[in-house]
Amino acid sequence: MLVAGALFALAISNAVYEATSPGWFTFHVLLRKSYSVFAFALVGFAYVRTLQAWGRGTQLFGTALVVGLYSALIELGQRWFAGAREPFSSQAFDIACGFVGGALGLLISRALERLRTR
Numbered sequence: 001m002l003v004a005g006a007l008f009a010l011a012i013s014n015a016v017y018e019a020t021s022p023g024w025f026t027f028h029v030l031l032r033k034s035y036s037v038f039a040f041a042l043v044g045f046a047y048v049r050t051l052q053a054w055g056r057g058t059q060l061f062g063t064a065l066v067v068g069l070y071s072a073l074i075e076l077g078q079r080w081f082a083g084a085r086e087p088f089s090s091q092a093f094d095i096a097c098g099f100v101g102g103a104l105g106l107l108i109s110r111a112l113e114r115l116r117t118r
Helices: 001-009 016-018 030-054 060-082 088-116
Strands: none
Touching: 001 030, 001 060, 016 030, 030 060, 030 088, 060 088
């Protein structure tokens, strides 16, 4: 929850948005979309590890869905709190990045677990 809360606060901050992908940079959209996948992978990884600590199993689609929904909440937060007015297609792509990142977080967790048990 701490990781998700911190990343949510960063994601709805216009100052952080501009500092991490300035508009003058030619590939600022590609940069922002790329690092969002990695940030969502971190959320997915933390989510999986939390469930494991509680003795609960994880599924690829379920983890991806939870993180994708978290991404949708960020999109709403950006609209309500930061005044973002992205087109629906951009918001849908951002949510897809959350879905992919969540799946990636689970896969990384599983890979690390396999390495640890060797």
